[in-house]
Amino acid sequence: MPDVLPEPPGLDIDTVIYNYTIRKETEDSVDVYVGNENAAGTGYIFREHDQWRPGSLDGTEINKVIGIGGIHRDQWGDGFIDVEGNGSVEDPRVIYTYRVDPCYNPQFDPNCPGYVTPVPDIPEVNLDDLYNALEDENVDLERKTEIAQEQNEENLDENEKKKKEEEEEQKRRYRLEKMMSASDAAALFAESQMIKQMNEIANMQANVNGYYSKSIPGGVYRDSVQLADTQLPDNRRGLRNNLAQQKLHQQMIDEQYK
Amino acid sequence: MVAVAVASTTAISFANAEQVPITGTVQSRCIIQTDTAGTYGNPNAYTLTTAAQDGGDAAVVRYDVSLADAYYAEITPPTAFSSAPNLPDQVTWAGSVSVKTVSDATGMGTYEADKLEVGDTDRYDLTATGSTWFAIESTATMGGNKAFAGGTYTAVAEAVCIAK
Numbered sequence: 001m002p003d004v005l006p007e008p009p010g011l012d013i014d015t016v017i018y019n020y021t022i023r024k025e026t027e028d029s030v031d032v033y034v035g036n037e038n039a040a041g042t043g044y045i046f047r048e049h050d051q052w053r054p055g056s057l058d059g060t061e062i063n064k065v066i067g068i069g070g071i072h073r074d075q076w077g078d079g080f081i082d083v084e085g086n087g088s089v090e091d092p093r094v095i096y097t098y099r100v101d102p103c104y105n106p107q108f109d110p111n112c113p114g115y116v117t118p119v120p121d122i123p124e125v126n127l128d129d130l131y132n133a134l135e136d137e138n139v140d141l142e143r144k145t146e147i148a149q150e151q152n153e154e155n156l157d158e159n160e161k162k163k164k165e166e167e168e169e170q171k172r173r174y175r176l177e178k179m180m181s182a183s184d185a186a187a188l189f190a191e192s193q194m195i196k197q198m199n200e201i202a203n204m205q206a207n208v209n210g211y212y213s214k215s216i217p218g219g220v221y222r223d224s225v226q227l228a229d230t231q232l233p234d235n236r237r238g239l240r241n242n243l244a245q246q247k248l249h250q251q252m253i254d255e256q257y258k
Numbered sequence: 259m260v261a262v263a264v265a266s267t268t269a270i271s272f273a274n275a276e277q278v279p280i281t282g283t284v285q286s287r288c289i290i291q292t293d294t295a296g297t298y299g300n301p302n303a304y305t306l307t308t309a310a311q312d313g314g315d316a317a318v319v320r321y322d323v324s325l326a327d328a329y330y331a332e333i334t335p336p337t338a339f340s341s342a343p344n345l346p347d348q349v350t351w352a353g354s355v356s357v358k359t360v361s362d363a364t365g366m367g368t369y370e371a372d373k374l375e376v377g378d379t380d381r382y383d384l385t386a387t388g389s390t391w392f393a394i395e396s397t398a399t400m401g402g403n404k405a406f407a408g409g410t411y412t413a414v415a416e417a418v419c420i421a422k
Contacts, residue, residue, distance in 0.1 A: 056367030
C-alpha cells in the first residue's frame with residue numbers, strides 16, 4: 001500500500017470502491033474475497049465476500065462501495081482479491097478515496113499548529129579524538145613560528161609601502177588639481193582679455209565708421225594762413241633753455257679733459 | 259344569608275365545517291436514473307440496433323433500492339420511435355434487458371436468472387438493497403427490407419419501480 005498512496009503522512013482512507021467482472025459457469029458457485037490486510041496487527045482492515053451462487057451469470061459485473069470511516073494509512077497492509085471455486089475475476093479495479101490532514105505531523109508545514117522551528121542537529125565531538133598538531137611529531141612548530149614571523153614582517157612592509165604609495169598618489173592628485181585650477185584661471189583671463197579686445201575693436205570700428213561716412217567736397221583749397229604780425233620776436237625762454245643746454249654740454253666735454 | 263348572583267348568557271351558534279388537510283411525503287426507496295443513454299448503430303439500410311458490434315451502445319439504467327424485497331423493477335425496451343422521419347413501412351421491434359452490474363453479488367447475483375418476462379417487459383424482484391445496473395438492448399427492423407429515411411431516430415425504453 002505505501003507505494004499506492006500519495007506522500008502526505010496524515011492520510012486517512014474513507015471509502016473503497018472496487019469492481020470486476022465474474023467469469024464462471026452459471027451452475028458454479030464462486031467466492032471472491034476482496035480486502036486489505038491490517039498492517040498494524042493481525043486480520044484485515046476490511047474483507048468483502050462476494051458469493052456468486054449458482055444461477056448468477058457469467059460476465060456480470062460487480063461495483064461495490066465500502067465505507068471505511070477514515071483509517072490511517074499506516075494501518076493499511078497489502079490488498080488482495082482471492083477467488084475460491086471454479087471461476088475467476090476479470091478487469092478488477094480498486095479505488096481508495098482518502099482525505100489528508102496536512103497538520104497530522106505539525107512539522108509538515110510551518111503554518112500547522114504546534115509547529116516547532118527545527119534546530120539543526122549538531123553532533124557532539126570528543127575533543128580527545130580530534131587531531132592535535134602539538135602531538136604530531138612531524139610538525140616543527142618553531143619553524144612554523146619563524147615562518148609566521150617572517151610572513152608577518154613582510155606583510156607589514158607591504159602595508160607600509162602601500163600606504164606610502166597611496167599618499168604619493170593623493171599628493172599627485174592634489175598637484176594636478178591645483179595645476180588644473182591655475183590653468184583654468186589663465187584660460188579664463190585670456191578669454192576675458194580677448195573679449196575685451198574684441199569689444200574695443202568693435203567700438204573702434206563704430207568710431208571710425210563715422211569718418212568713413214564723411215565726404216570731402218572737391219575743389220581748390222586755398223592757403224588761408226595769414227600772419228598778422230610782420231616781425232616774429234625770438235622766444236627768450238627758449239633761448240635761455242638753449243643756452244643752458246649748451247653750457248651743460250660744454251661742461252660735459254670739459255670734464256673729460258680734467 | 260349569602261346572596262348569590264347568577265349571570266346567564268345566551269350564545270348564538272352557527273353551523274360550521276372545517277376541512278383540515280394532512281399531508282405527507284413518501285420518499286421512494288427505489289430510485290431510477292439513467293446511467294448511459296443508448297445509441298443506435300446502422301449496420302444496414304433497414305436496421306437500427308444498439309449492438310456494440312454494429313456500432314451501437316446499449317442503454318443502462320440504474321436502480322438504487324434502500325429497502326429489500328419491497329420492489330419490482332419492470333423494464334420494457336422500446337416498441338416505437340418517439341421521434342423519427344416518415345417511416346415507409348412497419349417496423350419490427352426486438353429488445354432485451356439484462357443485469358449488467360450489481361453491488362452485491364450474494365444478494366443480486368441471481369436477479370438475471372430469476373427474472374420474469376411478461377410480454378415485452380422484464381420484471382426483476384429486487385430482493386436486496388443496493389444498486390443494480392440493467393442493460394437495455396433494442397433493434398428496429400424496417401419491414402419489406404425498405405430503408406430507413408435519413409434523419410434522427412429516437413426511441414424510449416421504460417423503466418419503472420413497482421412496490422410489492
